[in-house]
Amino acid sequence: MKNLISAVALLLSPLAAFAETPGLPAFRFTGAAELRAAKAAVAVPEPRPADVIVKGHMLIQAGADCLFGYADTPEQFAEAAAHWTEVLKDAGIEPGAPTFKGKIFILPYRTADGRVIRDFLADPRQFPPKDDAGLRANMAAAQQALSAAGLTPIAARVVNLDFLLPTYSILYLAKPEAVREHEKQLRVLKPGNVIDADLIKASGVSVVQKPEPWLFVYIGPELGYASLAAKTPEDLAWRLEKSKAYLIGKGKRIIGEKLVAVDDAEYKFGAELLFFQ
Numbered sequence: 001m002k003n004l005i006s007a008v009a010l011l012l013s014p015l016a017a018f019a020e021t022p023g024l025p026a027f028r029f030t031g032a033a034e035l036r037a038a039k040a041a042v043a044v045p046e047p048r049p050a051d052v053i054v055k056g057h058m059l060i061q062a063g064a065d066c067l068f069g070y071a072d073t074p075e076q077f078a079e080a081a082a083h084w085t086e087v088l089k090d091a092g093i094e095p096g097a098p099t100f101k102g103k104i105f106i107l108p109y110r111t112a113d114g115r116v117i118r119d120f121l122a123d124p125r126q127f128p129p130k131d132d133a134g135l136r137a138n139m140a141a142a143q144q145a146l147s148a149a150g151l152t153p154i155a156a157r158v159v160n161l162d163f164l165l166p167t168y169s170i171l172y173l174a175k176p177e178a179v180r181e182h183e184k185q186l187r188v189l190k191p192g193n194v195i196d197a198d199l200i201k202a203s204g205v206s207v208v209q210k211p212e213p214w215l216f217v218y219i220g221p222e223l224g225y226a227s228l229a230a231k232t233p234e235d236l237a238w239r240l241e242k243s244k245a246y247l248i249g250k251g252k253r254i255i256g257e258k259l260v261a262v263d264d265a266e267y268k269f270g271a272e273l274l275f276f277q
Contacts, residue, residue, distance in 0.1 A: 052158045062119040067107040091154040115173040120186040124165035139168040145208045149219045181222040181277040190215040191225035199274040202256045222277040229267040236269040
């Protein structure tokens with residue numbers, strides 16, 4: 001027993017010496033409670049900015065003359081309705097009584113000058129992926145473009161939902177038209193093909209951004225795009241005239257056309273059509 005006590009004393013002696021060394025902190029064991037508290041302190045997330053939407057029922061959209069969204073429960077509806085009602089009031093817009101039926105909620109409103117609310121959900125390819133600063137800079141630029149075009153932003157939110165790539169949504173006031181496609185709005189055109197710069201210029205719309213050759217953001221009436229291909233120039237000319245006549249018959253307005261070469265063994269002759277919807 002005496003030998004065992006001596007061995008234990010020998011093992012503890014370096015710790016005792018360490019604890020008593022001048023200028024060094026006293027040696028002590030950290031308890032389980034302290035470890036849990038330290039871990040909890042490290043795990044506390046930073047506060048989320050108030051302008052980030054992380055719940056699907058908080059994403060609002062603009063109908064012809066109302067706002068609407070989707071909620072699974074009355075509690076979700078109440079949360080969304082209360083939030084967006086305050087947003088409308090802060091913008092000087094008179095909100096009506098919200099309704100909820102079949103998971104769809106509607107928030108009516110009235111403006112003093114007859115303008116209507118429109119929404120813009122950005123294409124995630126407008127800004128670098130996984131770059132919050134880049135996303136926010138793009139959102140700010142879009143709001144500036146709206147103001148410069150005479151459209152009034154009333155709310156801007158970063159959208160971070162499980163079923164969408166990170167993006168942003170802007171609500172703004174616009175002048176209504178009998179045909180909604182004719183309204184001056186912030187829009188995205190992404191036909192999949194390279195969009196000819198001369199055709200865009202001829203449309204007279206205000207180009208906000210062109211992040212890809214086949215995608216551009218603009219302010220104006222809704223644009224439409226069509227591409228055609230044929231085996232011979234004669235067949236292409238016939239197809240082009242038929243397409244224009246069809247579009248005009250549907251109330252579209254032709255902006256311009258451009259002949260292009262097609263990289264195909266059989267259909268080598270192509271054309272692009274740009275028109276207002």
